[in-house]
Amino acid sequence: MQMRKSPRQQRSRQTVERIIDAGRTVLADQGYDAFSTNRVAAVAGISPGSLYQYFGDKDAILTIVIDRYWDEVAEQVAASLNDRIGPGTIGLDGVRSILDALFSALERNPALLRVLTEQLPQVANRERRHALEQRIRDVLVTYLTARPESSRRPDVDLAAWVLVMAVQNVALRWSLDRPGFNRDRVLDEVVVLVGGYLLA
Amino acid sequence: MQMRKSPRQQRSRQTVERIIDAGRTVLADQGYDAFSTNRVAAVAGISPGSLYQYFGDKDAILTIVIDRYWDEVAEQVAASLNDRIGPGTIGLDGVRSILDALFSALERNPALLRVLTEQLPQVANRERRHALEQRIRDVLVTYLTARPESSRRPDVDLAAWVLVMAVQNVALRWSLDRPGFNRDRVLDEVVVLVGGYLLA
DNA sequence: CTTGTATGCGAGCAAACACTCGCGTCAGGC
DNA sequence: GCCTGACGCGAGTGTTTGCTCGCATACAAG
Numbered sequence A, B: 001m002q003m004r005k006s007p008r009q010q011r012s013r014q015t016v017e018r019i020i021d022a023g024r025t026v027l028a029d030q031g032y033d034a035f036s037t038n039r040v041a042a043v044a045g046i047s048p049g050s051l052y053q054y055f056g057d058k059d060a061i062l063t064i065v066i067d068r069y070w071d072e073v074a075e076q077v078a079a080s081l082n083d084r085i086g087p088g089t090i091g092l093d094g095v096r097s098i099l100d101a102l103f104s105a106l107e108r109n110p111a112l113l114r115v116l117t118e119q120l121p122q123v124a125n126r127e128r129r130h131a132l133e134q135r136i137r138d139v140l141v142t143y144l145t146a147r148p149e150s151s152r153r154p155d156v157d158l159a160a161w162v163l164v165m166a167v168q169n170v171a172l173r174w175s176l177d178r179p180g181f182n183r184d185r186v187l188d189e190v191v192v193l194v195g196g197y198l199l200a
Numbered sequence C: 001c002t003t004g005t006a007t008g009c010g011a012g013c014a015a016a017c018a019c020t021c022g023c024g025t026c027a028g029g030c
Numbered sequence D: 001g002c003c004t005g006a007c008g009c010g011a012g013t014g015t016t017t018g019c020t021c022g023c024a025t026a027c028a029a030g
Helices: A010-030 A037-044 A049-056 A060-084 A092-107 A110-119 A122-146 A155-176 A183-199 B008-028 B039-043 B047-054 B057-085 B092-107 B110-119 B121-147 B158-177 B182-199
Strands: none
Touching: A010 A037, A010 A049, A010 A060, A010 A110, A037 A049, A037 A092, A037 B039, A049 A092, A049 A155, A060 A110, A060 A122, A092 A110, A092 A155, A092 A183, A092 B008, A110 A122, A110 A155, A110 B121, A110 B182, A122 A155, A122 B110, A155 A183, A155 B039, A155 B158, A155 B182, A183 B008, A183 B182, B008 B039, B008 B047, B008 B057, B039 B047, B057 B092, B057 B110, B092 B110, B092 B158, B110 B121, B110 B158, B121 B158
């Protein structure tokens, strides 16, 4: 179920925002198990009944929190992407700064990222993450097509898919697992991974 | 909680196996939501009470199903790895056949793989997947150290980590999302990814 | 056969929790 | 200032589900 009715007055618009904030807070601070409607309502400082005036069910709140999170990540990566993609050939330093943006975006809210990726049924994230991936793949494909000299891979779609899948997991797992490796060196290695693949 | 007591008689050992089988069946066929103790017991053809003679709680059954699954995957990959690692330098065709083994292992039980990775809280898989990753990383590190001519990466540990993370996700997502790409061509690309990275 | 133990049963308990409903309160247009 | 609908309340309901417990049955040792 989705949003039940839209808030008309000022007061209720604040209520809706407080519910969403409370949802994010509970998720990030106490985990998915604690994410009960009663608790979210309590943290939001409202009653459980009020919650159901605007949200059809528990999942509706969860969905909004998830959507907002991935939208923020997408926004930051897209910003860096658009900055670099205008001029001419990107070059390895450009790749690096885009990767840097991705890493930074994932570092913004580690607690929430952890809960979203480790405690939630992934099916909840699936749609949004696919959208994010698709968005980046599209940019990649148009870039690689426009500048064939920057890649030796024959199938552009396939190359973009492989790169996104590979890079995504390196970034994600570095953010979540915090292995002992230095951030800058990991970035360097990913740049090599990408460059080596495209120009092999 | 763990295993509550071990089965002494033949009869009860069969019961335990039937419970585990039922657990796997319910998970793969009906998903995690349907994975209730009562239903598992029903599918196993026993009563809920009997189930708790051997398993401390619901999670104990789940854990065993997960462990067995990842152990099987690890076994198949390790087998291919050990076959290839004995002789001398592996070479790109050797890399390819190891990757092939990984893909095949993930293709064995797609339904269960999907439920484990998409519906379960990932924290349940975490330990086992880390163990699997660590195992492969160790093999990689010893190989790369023993044959420095096969890689130009300065930090062997870091290189192994990056490769495992990158390759893992490509394999996993290809198995789960079934994008339109031909299996062999994906394998080829991953070989290029690995080779290009190590020899860049 | 007897007896102690391992195994199995299944109705039912207790807790958690998503969600409702009837009623009181307040905002804001006229 | 009034009046109507939007807003908010919170105790309560219905259901689900993990798990127990007292008892029956099957097994194996002596």
